[in-house]
Amino acid sequence: xxxxxxxxxxxxxxxxxxxxxxxxxxxxxxxxxxxxxxxxxxxxxxxxxxxxxxxxxxxxxxxxxxxxxxxxxxxxxxxxxxxxxxxxxxxxxxxxxxxxxxxxxxxxxxxxxxxxxxxxxxxxxxxxxxxxxxxxxxxxxxxxxxxxxxxxxxxxxxxxxxxxxxxxxxxxxxxxxxxxxxxxxxxxxxxxxxxxxxxxxxxxxxxxxxxxxxxxxxxxxxxxxxxxxxxxxxxxxxxxxxxxxxxxxxxxxxxxxxxxxxxxxxxxxxxxxxxxxxxxxxxxxxxxxxxxxxxxxxxxxxxxxxxxxxxxxxxxxxxxxxxxxxxxxxxxxxxxxxxxxxxxxxxxxxxxxxxxx
Numbered sequence: 351x352x353x354x355x356x357x358x359x360x361x362x363x364x365x366x367x368x369x370x371x372x373x374x375x376x377x378x379x380x381x382x383x384x385x386x387x388x389x390x391x392x393x394x395x396x397x398x399x400x401x402x403x404x405x406x407x408x409x410x411x412x413x414x415x416x417x418x419x420x421x422x423x424x425x426x427x428x429x430x431x432x433x434x435x436x437x438x439x440x441x442x443x444x445x446x447x448x449x450x451x452x453x454x455x456x457x458x459x460x461x462x463x464x465x466x467x468x469x470x471x472x473x474x475x476x477x478x479x480x481x482x483x484x485x486x487x488x489x490x491x492x493x494x495x496x497x498x499x500x501x502x503x504x505x506x507x508x509x510x511x512x513x514x515x516x517x518x519x520x521x522x523x524x525x526x527x528x529x530x531x532x533x534x535x536x537x538x539x540x541x542x543x544x545x546x547x548x549x550x551x552x553x554x555x556x557x558x559x560x561x562x563x564x565x566x567x568x569x570x571x572x573x574x575x576x577x578x579x580x581x582x583x584x585x586x587x588x589x590x591x592x593x594x595x596x597x598x599x600x601x602x603x604x605x606x607x608x609x610x611x612x613x614x615x616x617x618x619x620x621x622x623x624x625x626x627x628x629x630x631x632x633x634x635x636x637x638x639x640x641x642x643x644x645x646x647x648x649x650x651x652x653x654x655x656x657x658x659x660x661x662x663x664x665x666x667x668x669x670x671x672x673x674x675x676x677x678x679x680x681x682x683x684x685x686x687x688x689x690x691x692x693x694x695x696x697x698x699x700x701x702x703x704x705x706x707x
Contacts, residue, residue: 379473380427388465401466507572537562585705587655603694618684649683
């Protein structure tokens with residue numbers, strides 16, 4: 351009687367474990383949700399197993415058993431709004447967990463998206479990554495708990511500013527809709543007391559005015575707190591709060607080995623087209639959006655306050671024309687990130703860059 355053995359392997363690892371008798375590595379692709387996880391497991395080079403659905407506590411108990419089995423366990427999941435707590439919990443169990451950028455996992459373009467398919471695609475990408483294909487996963491750096499706590503302060507301030515602007519715009523819209531010239535910063539006490547509007551409109555505005563005042567007080571407190579956290583006197587125009595925000599969004603300047611890495615992290619690098627002709631497209635916007643916004647805002651300020659800065663001198667001619675002005679500011683912001691990296695890592699001083707203290 352002839353026997354048929356199914357030995358479809360996705361990597362050489364399964365073959366090695368089959369003949370050497372060792373424990374194969376276990377890979378876990380995890381699709382994360384708020385209340386549950388969908389997990390696909392692959393042992394060695396065998397085909398991935400069917401997806402399993404776990405509640406959070408049950409998954410951690412199951413993962414702990416895998417870690418105690420003696421096999422090396424790897425896991426991967428996409429970065430999401432639930433933070434890095436899962437990565438830290440799995441690392442505490444001895445599991446090497448990777449966090450990757452959110453991406454389109456339907457490589458075959460089937461237009462079918464389920465939790466199980468996403469977890470399986472992540473598991474297969476992890477297998478290729480562990481076999482040496484370092485481009486299989488777009489890894490996200492996991493910040494320390496201290497770094498997350500530090501950057502939460504200015505991110506909360508940013509959220510409060512957005513809420514204040516929404517309430518302020520609602521008040522101006524109310525006045526404009528009824529034929530009244532809108533008053534800028536109508537919510538301030540002196541301006542609100544002298545508003546020339548009908549009484550019923552003032553009563554409606556009075557519902558929001560105390561909230562906006564309270565928000566502004568909290569924003570001012572957070573601003574002072576951030577400014578007091580500056581470790582040194584920044585160059586003129588940089589500002590203490592902006593300096594703290596950029597430093598906390600970066601986390602560790604020394605994690606970048608060269609200027610290309612820091613420029614790429616800002617997302618201010620232009621995209622290139624393929625083919626014989628080199629055609630630069632819009633910026634990639636890859637990386638940290640808050641850092642990118644802070645750098646662009648800072649670049650506009652340095653044009654005014656640091657005319658001798660070498661990057662400003664380089665793009666001085668393009669900063670005068672309307673069409674090329676935005677492109678020049680983006681290039682200036684990208685160069686600024688590189689120069690700040692050089693200063694923070696001790697490669698250059700602000701004076702060598704033409705920055706006045």
